[in-house]
Amino acid sequence: MVEEAEHDSSLLWNDDQSWAFPVLPVHDNGGKLLIDGGKILLSEGTAVSEQAANDKGKKRSGCGSGESDDHDHDHDHELHIWTERERRKKMRNMFATLHSLIPHLHPRADKSSIVDEAVIHIKNMQQTLEDLEKQKEEKLKGGQSREAFLAEQGSTSQSQLQPNANANANGFFFKTWTSPNVVMNVCGNDAHFNIVCSPIKPGLMTYVVFLMDKYNLHLVSAHVASDPTARTYMLHTRANGIPQQFPEAASFLVEETYKQTATELMLWINS
């Protein structure tokens, strides 16, 4: 992953890390007229006084003159520079990981290509998933109406992503997803989560609550059991925030939401 950067980046990295400031000297910083948010901007034809002198400026070399209460502002400012650098670095890494997730992408693809391809890739996958989902439903429906009993019985139970097929008729049954740490049972709008976390990771409950919030799930009840080496949770949640105009679509959405939640939870625990 890191490697991606190639010499290009690594050089920059070097740069980034090694020296802190020098470039400034010249720093004309130019003019910025046109400031965004705040307003300003000079209008069109009329010129106006743009650029004011402002030296205010920071650590200029040479040129004596007044140094005074620099220091407070100084460190403040340096901190700003530093955080901005960090932020950029973070972004770079995120781009790298995003890059690594997209197949068939030139190793040195630039940022726009990355985002672009990410968009395309996501669209493709969403489309594919949608199609598969539709296909599946139609299969189920067809089986029900035509041959009711015979046809599609096989394949109940199975790998992790498995809906217990016979469920959909009218009764209330669990549709279950399993992983070593997180097991989720969806039943209508409700879901039961079983979670085990060992060694104990601080912040798990916080993350759970965050996820509930993110996906607009209500926490009906939560049961926590601790022992020195492990902690287990049982959660009962309810999905309320999803418009239910079309029951089938809604149930699909609920399911997807739950799946998403469970996946993220699992990833977090294993991270």
Add this chain to the structure above:
Amino acid sequence: MVEEAEHDSSLLWNDDQSWAFPVLPVHDNGGKLLIDGGKILLSEGTAVSEQAANDKGKKRSGCGSGESDDHDHDHDHELHIWTERERRKKMRNMFATLHSLIPHLHPRADKSSIVDEAVIHIKNMQQTLEDLEKQKEEKLKGGQSREAFLAEQGSTSQSQLQPNANANANGFFFKTWTSPNVVMNVCGNDAHFNIVCSPIKPGLMTYVVFLMDKYNLHLVSAHVASDPTARTYMLHTRANGIPQQFPEAASFLVEETYKQTATELMLWINS
């Protein structure tokens, strides 16, 4: 000339600013720039103090004089600025469309969140697709629908992160059995039962307690949720009564005991 340049600039600005994250329905205004139609609002008086002077270059206002070979360089430079602006704009739009593709994302999510969530989303979708394919293949391969009320579930879920699959040695993980009505997750001496019963069968809780007693299981906690048509239970139990002379045998015994319990429970519910 100068004027032209200015004009140019301001126009471009307009363009550039044309909504930063436009797609998003609400708001924003993003912040920046308040332009109203053609005019610009300029800031309060105080603001002006900024704007650096710095000669070096660029379109300074008024001040006639030194035009000479400025222009080529000048124009050159402006072009640089312009292209950079365009590039940023492009990036912004791409971010916006990327944003629009990710479900459950806060409308004003910042760039890192967008990339972050994109990564997560892609991972999830890839995983889901992979699972679906596996599922499909297995479906084609074997119609193994033998009795299978309780299919034994391995575990495993995600591929990329962890081989946590059967690391049962020392870690604490779930071993899960599923059926439409009863899902059981064993972890060490403890187990979580998820039960759904519809229509409601009177006496279920009594039966549960009877079973716990029969197999010498302790009921650590029980959560019951009722609605008119269904009732769900989450139970946390602990097996204490089993002699533990030989740890391996013991864990086997515990597992068998739980399996037996779950089976009887399921049979009762479906009877």
Add this chain to the structure above:
DNA sequence: AGAGGCACGTGTCAGC
């Protein structure tokens, strides 16, 4: 009152 985010202008370095 302050931390984080964004877009700007700017210099620099790769590669058609």
Add this chain to the structure above:
DNA sequence: GCTGACACGTGCCTCT
């Protein structure tokens, strides 16, 4: 050459 891509420093703005 020139063109595009990047990272940088910097001012301003928002959200808390």
